[in-house]
């Protein structure tokens with residue numbers, strides 16, 4: 650065979666493998682069950698997300714608080730909002746947003762943050778607590794600065810750290826206005842929009858002192874088991890109206906295709922296997938999210954009201 654033809658065929662196969670291999674999603678046909686076929690790491694023993702059963706969590710008093718002083722830096726920061734077809738992501742460039750403390754082995758630089766959300770309030774988060782899923786989850790993805798760049802850290806043990814925040818529905822959260830007001834500009838895959846910079850920690854809950862810690866993976870292909878996970882106990886509040894804009898203003902398709910929402914871009918929980926989830930404080934052992942409490946109280950109050958009104 651002609652050498653040039655050989656090179657051409659090799660390149661053609663490589664390109665085709667890349668194109669086919671990159672076709673992953675959350676539908677039945679390309680969904681999480683099939684990821685291990687193209688991405689063997691997705692079938693590993695230390696995968697994410699997981700269900701955190703608070704009664705099995707272990708308190709580790711040697712886990713310190715995080716130092717958020719340098720993650721709020723906006724000098725020379727460039728924030729780019731992007732629709733990558735799987736999520737809404739904000740790329741952070743031009744300045745190293747550094748994070749230390751929290752028991753991390755070194756200084757970590759923030760690379761990007763993104764969201765997972767559901768088409769309904771009862772689902773959307775990747776991690777769940779005591780079996781309860783939340784409507785949205787934000788991931789701040791950081792890499793260990795000793796690897797120099799994100800791509801070098803991606804597949805190294807402890808190379809990445811992800812800060813995960815769960816959302817609950819409540820009042821309007823104006824800290825998300827800058828992102829949400831630009832969603833219509835990234836309504837299709839590969840769309841980008843430049844944001845006015847803001848302090849990253851303004852999105853965090855007021856008290857981000859209590860957290861859960863375990864070792865896991867990227868929750869999307871190639872699912873490398875390189876992530877030190879932190880899930881904060883306190884939630885971010887967002888309104889129904891705000892989350893609805895994530896649900897319906899951004900689509901997973903290109904502009905010339907039929908619009909389909911990105912919603913429900915979460916991977917189901919993975920086996921814990923022999924891993925242990927830790928918390929940095931006693932408060933981590935208590936989580937008031939019993940699903941029965943609220944409706945029961947509601948019916949009890951209605952009954953009480955009816956009884957009193959009869960008297």
Ligand SMILES: [Zn+2]
Nearest residue numbers: 763765788868
């Ligand atoms: Zn994520």
